[in-house]
Amino acid sequence: xxxxxxxxxxxxxxxxxxxxxxxxxxxxxxxxxxxxxxxxxxxxxxxxxxxxxxxxxxxxxxxxxxxxxxxxxxxxxxxxxxxxxxxxxxxxxxxxxxxxxxxxxxxxxxxxxxxxxxxxxxxxxxxxxxxxxxxxxxxxxxxxxxxxxxxxxxxxxxx
Amino acid sequence: xxxxxxxxxxxxxxxxxxxxxxxxxxxxxxxxxxxxxxxxxxxxxxxxxxxxxxxxxxxxxxxxxxxxxxxxxxxxxxxxxxxxxxxxxxxxxxxxxxxxxxxxxxxxxxxxxxxxxxxxxxxxxxxxxxxxxxxxxxxxxxxxxxxxxxxxxxxxxxx
DNA sequence: CACGCATGGTTCGCCACACGAACTATTTAC
DNA sequence: GTAAATAGTTCGTGTGGCGAACCATGCGTG
Numbered sequence: 533x534x535x536x537x538x539x540x541x542x543x544x545x546x547x548x549x550x551x552x553x554x555x556x557x558x559x560x561x562x563x564x565x566x567x568x569x570x571x572x573x574x575x576x577x578x579x580x581x582x583x584x585x586x587x588x589x590x591x592x593x594x595x596x597x598x599x600x601x602x603x604x605x606x607x608x609x610x611x612x613x614x615x616x617x618x619x620x621x622x623x624x625x626x627x628x629x630x631x632x633x634x635x636x637x638x639x640x641x642x643x644x645x646x647x648x649x650x651x652x653x654x655x656x657x658x659x660x661x662x663x664x665x666x667x668x669x670x671x672x673x674x675x676x677x678x679x680x681x682x683x684x685x686x687x688x689x690x691x
Numbered sequence: 692x693x694x695x696x697x698x699x700x701x702x703x704x705x706x707x708x709x710x711x712x713x714x715x716x717x718x719x720x721x722x723x724x725x726x727x728x729x730x731x732x733x734x735x736x737x738x739x740x741x742x743x744x745x746x747x748x749x750x751x752x753x754x755x756x757x758x759x760x761x762x763x764x765x766x767x768x769x770x771x772x773x774x775x776x777x778x779x780x781x782x783x784x785x786x787x788x789x790x791x792x793x794x795x796x797x798x799x800x801x802x803x804x805x806x807x808x809x810x811x812x813x814x815x816x817x818x819x820x821x822x823x824x825x826x827x828x829x830x831x832x833x834x835x836x837x838x839x840x841x842x843x844x845x846x847x848x849x850x
Numbered sequence: 851c852a853c854g855c856a857t858g859g860t861t862c863g864c865c866a867c868a869c870g871a872a873c874t875a876t877t878t879a880c
Numbered sequence: 881g882t883a884a885a886t887a888g889t890t891c892g893t894g895t896g897g898c899g900a901a902c903c904a905t906g907c908g909t910g
Contacts, residue, residue, distance in 0.1 A: 542817050543805045545824035546712050547837045552828060553709035555751055567866060584888060592714055597868045599889055604866075621876045621887040646702045650823075652830040657823055658701050664812060664820045665704035669711060671811040678706045726895065743859060756897045758860055763895075780858045780905045 553646060560642040564634060570605055571642070574627065574635035575678050577611060581626040590675040610634060712805060719801040723793060729764055730801070733786065733794035734837050736770060740785040749834040769793060 554568075561571035569591075576582065576590055588598045602625055605611045610631035616622035627635055650658055713727075720730035728750075735741065735749055747757045761784055764770045769790035775781035786794060809817055 540802065540806075541821040541825070542809055543802045544837060545821045545828065546708065546805055546808065547716070548828045548833050549705065549824045550709040550712035550716075551836050552831055552833045553705050554713065557706070557709075569867070585886080593867090594869055595888065596870075596890080600867070603889095616887090619877075619887075621874095623888070643699065643702045646705055649705065649831055650701055650827045652826055653823060660819060661823045661827075662700040662704045664809075664816055664823075665708045666700070667811055668809045668820075669704065669707045672711055672808055674707050674711045677710050678703060728896070744857085752896095753898055754859065755861080755899075759896075762860095775858095778858075778906075780903095782859070 552649065556645050556649065557642055560638065560645050563641065564638045566634070566638060569601055570608075570610065571638055572677065573601060573605055574610060574631060575639050575642075577625060577627045578632070578635050578639060579676075581614070581624040583616065583622050583624060585622075587625060590677060592675075605631070711808065715804050715808065716801055719797065719804050722800065723797045725793070725797060728760055729767075729769065730797050731836065732760060732764055733769060733790060734798050734801075736784060736786045737791070737794050737798060738835075740773070740783040742775065742781050742783060744781075746784060749836060751834075764790070 557571070558568045561568045564571070566574070572591060573587075576587065582590070584595065584598055584602070587593075587602075588595055591598065593601070602611060602613070606613065609628055611625050612628050612631075614624045614626055616624050650661065653661065716730070717727045720727045723730070725733070731750060732746075735746065741749070743754065743757055743761070746752075746761075747754055750757065752760070761770060761772070765772065768787055770784050771787050771790075773783045773785055775783050809820065812820065
């Protein structure tokens with residue numbers, strides 16, 4: 533009997549924490565005049581420029597959705613399309629000056645807020661949580677959404 | 692230096708697992724011809740009928756957003772508005788026959804998929820993860836989104 | 851009782867988002 | 881050098897989300 537309970541327990545915990553993080557993330561974005569998607573785009577681009585296709589893979593968006601997102605972000609002066617000198621079809625999406633600053637500010641604020649969520653856990657528990665979640669994430673090949681800063685996007689050169 | 696690393700570690704882990712769960716949830720919904728929001732609505736209503744205001748609080752949606760969501764779901768024959776006999780302004784949103792069946796099927800499928808995410812963890816680790824995440828969720832008063840089944844929505848009578 | 855305020859929902863106008871299908875332009879493969 | 885793959889855009893459609901304005905009904909106080 534304990535088995536069954538445990539099983540839906542993980543699911544529930546995952547789903548609810550996901551909603552929680554989402555809500556906080558969206559709230560932070562809103563505070564900076566961003567939609568969650570734009571915020572996410574900015575955070576991804578903080579690490580390095582990306583081509584549209586790569587972005588689509590990272591953000592799990594269809595090409596057309598991405599085109600529109602980049603269009604809107606461009607109109608707001610946050611990002612810019614630059615021609616890829618190796619492939620004249622392709623495009624590199626990069627942060628503008630303004631976009632970079634906003635990204636930095638938003639990123640910091642979002643991290644701060646999310647960091648407060650597990651305030652009830654002590655250091656050891658936080659470490660455990662991090663370790664377990666990281667493994668789940670790695671096991672399910674989640675792209676490097678959010679935070680490519682210290683992680684230095686190693687695959688960038690190697691392709 | 693170890694401190695700083697740990698800090699962004701929790702944040703990253705939370706954000707990425709959140710994206711992961713979201714993606715899986717959305718995929719499951721899509722498989723059943725639902726949008727994630729509709730799926731969420733159905734799952735919430737599985738436990739019991741709700742008034743619009745309550746729903747708005749649970750789903751964190753503005754009133755108008757909810758009206759539209761319920762409209763669309765009604766048009767698809769998934770839910771139904773019933774008059775509240777105690778308050779003639781109010782409305783109770785309930786699942787239709789069809790909506791109930793679909794909710795059940797979707798809910799089961801979504802749970803199965805999400806349950807597979809932590810497949811790399813052993814029983815003890817899953818239990819730990821559940822416990823830690825549950826505490827985070829409880830500490831941040833997340834409404835009872837998803838799963839009100841075994842949890843029997845106790846506040847329903849007491850108000 | 852009547853006035854006014856609070857509450858529960860809907861309507862409206864606006865914009866963001868997400869997708870597939872169809873299209874253009876380049877690159878690559880043969 | 882043509883054919884197929886690849887990178888992006890455009891277009892049409894439906895969904896989602898919000899605030900402001902609005903209509904009812906309920907409620908409280910003089």
